[in-house]
Amino acid sequence: MPGFFQRTFVHNIGLKIISLLLAIGLWLAVAHDPPAEVEMKVPLEFHNLPDNLEIDSANFTEAQIRVRGPERVIHRLQASDVRAEIDLASVHPGERTFDLNGGQVHVPQEVEVVQVIPGQFRLSFDNRETRVVEVRPRVTGNFASGMRMAGVTADPPNVEITGPRRRVDAVEAATTDPVDVSGAVTRASFVTQAYVPDPLIQVVHPTPIRVTVIMERSGDEKK
Secondary structure (H helix, E strand, O other): OHHHHHHHHHOOHHHHHHHHHHHHHHHHHHHOOOEEEEEEEEEEEEEOOOOOEEEOOOOOOEEEEEEEEEHHHHHHOOHHHOEEEEEOOOOOOEEEEEEOOHHHEEOOOOOEEEEEEOOEEEEEEEEEEEEEEEEEOOEEOOOOOOEEEEEEEEEOOEEEEEEEHHHHHOOOEEEEOOEEOOOOOOEEEEEEOEEOOOOOOEEOOOOOEEEEEEEEEHHHOOO
16 A cells, blocks of 8 residues: 555656646636737638639728637737638629628637627629720929920830729720929930729739930920
8 A cells, every 4th residue: 555655646756746836837827817808900811713803892801800818818919810711712793792700710729709890791893804005104393494395205105904894994094103304404214113093903014114205495396
């Protein structure tokens, strides 16, 4: 009997005391770590959009998500730790209503989703279109006294744009960032970029645009 007692309780008693203290400390940490909640805005991640389609609405890009978990975990939680993913694999041109719930929100261990706002949202989709449009330079500034602009060119003169068909068809031209010709008296060149104001339209393979402005004296104007 003494041998059993010694083997069970006395052998490696130092390690056993340390293990017991660690277990007690862990229990105390958990017992004194009350649950906490926090709300955060999380950008939506859209996955599996068919190659021939584009999202044709930009009015819904994030959700407000309330989560709960141990206070120590919630205090360390970052917006990047929470992801709301929407699967677009089955969408077609037109409008579509999506449910948004906790099952689509990915959170760290020990954290649960309490609420997602909104619970539903709508997106519209259109076929992707690509076309070439003219580049129109945007010239600003005060001309030198007695000077006027005789001509302006863009090189390259065109760019290719892509996006939802309805929006691409409505684009007349791309424009450049403004170039300031204040004080120019002959010819001036500027390197800038071309863009389309619609945020859902992109310039394909954007490259620098060289804008050349030719100035002449107002008296040189043909009569």
